[in-house]
Amino acid sequence: MMMSSGKMNNVAIISKMYCSASQVVLIVRRRPHVISGGGFVVTDCSNQRVVFSVDGCGVLGVKGELIVKDGNGDALILIRRKGGVVEALSINRKWKGYTFDYEGSRKLVFSLKEPKDSCLVRNNAIRISTAETGRKDWDFEVKGYFPDRDCSIVDSKGNIVVQIGVKKEIEELMTSKDLYHMVVKAGIDQAFVVGVIATLDYIYGESTRC
Numbered sequence: 001m002m003m004s005s006g007k008m009n010n011v012a013i014i015s016k017m018y019c020s021a022s023q024v025v026l027i028v029r030r031r032p033h034v035i036s037g038g039g040f041v042v043t044d045c046s047n048q049r050v051v052f053s054v055d056g057c058g059v060l061g062v063k064g065e066l067i068v069k070d071g072n073g074d075a076l077i078l079i080r081r082k083g084g085v086v087e088a089l090s091i092n093r094k095w096k097g098y099t100f101d102y103e104g105s106r107k108l109v110f111s112l113k114e115p116k117d118s119c120l121v122r123n124n125a126i127r128i129s130t131a132e133t134g135r136k137d138w139d140f141e142v143k144g145y146f147p148d149r150d151c152s153i154v155d156s157k158g159n160i161v162v163q164i165g166v167k168k169e170i171e172e173l174m175t176s177k178d179l180y181h182m183v184v185k186a187g188i189d190q191a192f193v194v195g196v197i198a199t200l201d202y203i204y205g206e207s208t209r210c
Contacts, residue, residue: 011161013109013130014076014099014191022186026051028197030178030207033058038207042194045181052076052191054198056208066198066208068191075100077109077195081202095203097195107131110192112199113138126203128153128196146200149180153196161185162193178207 010019025045031038037058044051055067064081082094093114098106109131115124127138140161144151153162163183182197184190202208 010187011189011192013189014195015189018189018191019187020184020190024184024186024190026182026184026190026194028180028182033207038209040198040201040207052194054194054201054208056198056202058208063209064202066195066202068195068198070191076191078106079195079199081114095199097192097199110195112196114199114203126200130192140196142196142200147177147204147206149177153193161188164197 010016012019027043027045028040029043030040037055039054039056039059041050042052042054043049049071051071053069053071053073055069057063057065060067066077066079067075068077068079070076077097077099079095079097082096095112095114096108097110097112099109100106110128112126112128114126126142128140128142129137130139139156140153141156142151143154144164146164149164149166151164152160153164154160162185164180165183166177166180182193184193198208
């Protein structure tokens with residue numbers, strides 16, 4: 001399945017300011033736990049500018065919680081794993097992403113369903129729903145296996161909106177996959193994409209997890 005090159009309306013889930021008129025390549029570099037508490041930094045491939053960063057358990061000191069920041073270090077999204085006895089017995093564990101308004105109150109912007117044993121089974125569907133759609137129980141789905149850096153995010157029509165991978169020359173030099181890229185389709189909210197990637201990173205026990 002190929003990414004369509006056709007024009008697409010903005011899908012502003014966090015803010016339209018994070019939607020580009022053209023396709024964008026973002027580079028993700030994981031931070032080591034021993035130096036900076038883990039998490040990762042996201043740069044724009046075209047100008048090497050830091051556009052997002054993610055703090056996880058090693059920085060925040062709280063399990064099941066993530067914060068996505070913009071290039072200036074300001075918090076954009078708080079992501080939390082829903083807890084409790086009912087959640088522990090559920091087939092799907094749920095993560096929720098919230099934005100902050102000027103008064104500091106939170107607004108739910110997306111939910112991500114994590115199948116049980118997601119680390120063990122490669123073909124488990126991971127689905128994301130965004131706020132105020134009211135059309136179906138999911139809007140985006142993760143296809144492929146994130147730990148292999150060979151996966152994509154597709155919309156409900158099956159169109160690839162984000163492709164995640166590792167350049168061949170980098171893969172030959174680095175076996176740990178600490179450096180990879182995301183090709184984000186025009187009009188797709190890049191902050192939302194980083195929030196999804198941060199959640200996947202935690203689910204699979206990587207840089208954001210203690």
